[in-house]
Amino acid sequence: MKTFIIGLTGASGSIYGLRLIEELAKRDYLVHVIATDTAKQVIPFETDIHLEAFLEDLQQKGYRVVLEDAANFFSSVASGSYQTDGMIIAPCSMGTLAEIAHGISDNLLDRAADVCLKERRPLILLARETPVNLINLENMLTLTKAGATIFPASPGFYSKPTTLNDIIDFMVGKILDSLQIENTLFKKWS
Ligand SMILES: Cc1cc2nc3c(=O)[nH]c(=O)nc-3n(C[C@H](O)[C@H](O)[C@H](O)COP(=O)(O)O)c2cc1C
Numbered sequence: 001m002k003t004f005i006i007g008l009t010g011a012s013g014s015i016y017g018l019r020l021i022e023e024l025a026k027r028d029y030l031v032h033v034i035a036t037d038t039a040k041q042v043i044p045f046e047t048d049i050h051l052e053a054f055l056e057d058l059q060q061k062g063y064r065v066v067l068e069d070a071a072n073f074f075s076s077v078a079s080g081s082y083q084t085d086g087m088i089i090a091p092c093s094m095g096t097l098a099e100i101a102h103g104i105s106d107n108l109l110d111r112a113a114d115v116c117l118k119e120r121r122p123l124i125l126l127a128r129e130t131p132v133n134l135i136n137l138e139n140m141l142t143l144t145k146a147g148a149t150i151f152p153a154s155p156g157f158y159s160k161p162t163t164l165n166d167i168i169d170f171m172v173g174k175i176l177d178s179l180q181i182e183n184t185l186f187k188k189w190s
Contacts, residue, residue, distance in 0.1 A: 003031075018043070
């Protein structure tokens with residue numbers, strides 16, 4: 001049974017992370033969720049969804065989702081000896097991306113990402129900013145060299161999306177593909 005960590009930051013696009021949590025939970029994976037303080041403000045602002053209520057709803061349906069305290073370094077996911085199948089930060093702000101690129105682990109989200117890098121586990125950052133500056137690009141390069149995957153939140157349109165959900169699912173499906181998790185969230189090119 002797989003275990004994933006989902007990081008939610010204060011970048012725009014919180015719906016991507018929420019959809020990803022649903023998709024992983026639906027597969028009966030264990031999902032640890034870490035939200036930064038800013039994410040907790042941006043999520044309800046953008047989506048009208050409250051993270052705690054969203055996760056409680058999934059728990060009541062029997063899914064295995066755990067909301068971590070971003071200030072708790074005693075959490076299992078702060079340690080490399082706790083086995084996980086990787087971490088996805090969706091959406092990832094340029095601030096969090098910079099912290100991880102520079103090894104600054106001053107919250108649990110940063111620390112869990114740092115653990116994924118040191119343990120050579122998948123680390124995907126759904127980077128959300130446009131345009132990007134030189135510092136952002138250099139940080140992305142640093143992370144790519146360290147083994148992370150930068151996933152710009154830039155959906156393709158060749159799958160002919162007709163709804164906002166189609167566009168969200170395109171990105172979530174691409175992330176699942178990258179983790180070799182079967183999905184039919186978007187029409188694959190054939
Ligand atoms: C509504 C809203 C949208 C934002 N969108 C972005 C974004 O897309 N990308 C980004 O890097 N920062 C964005 N920010 C700024 C970040 O929230 C800010 O840099 C914050 O310090 C990030 O902290 P965190 O990475 O700890 O969540 C946004 C802020 C707000 C209020």
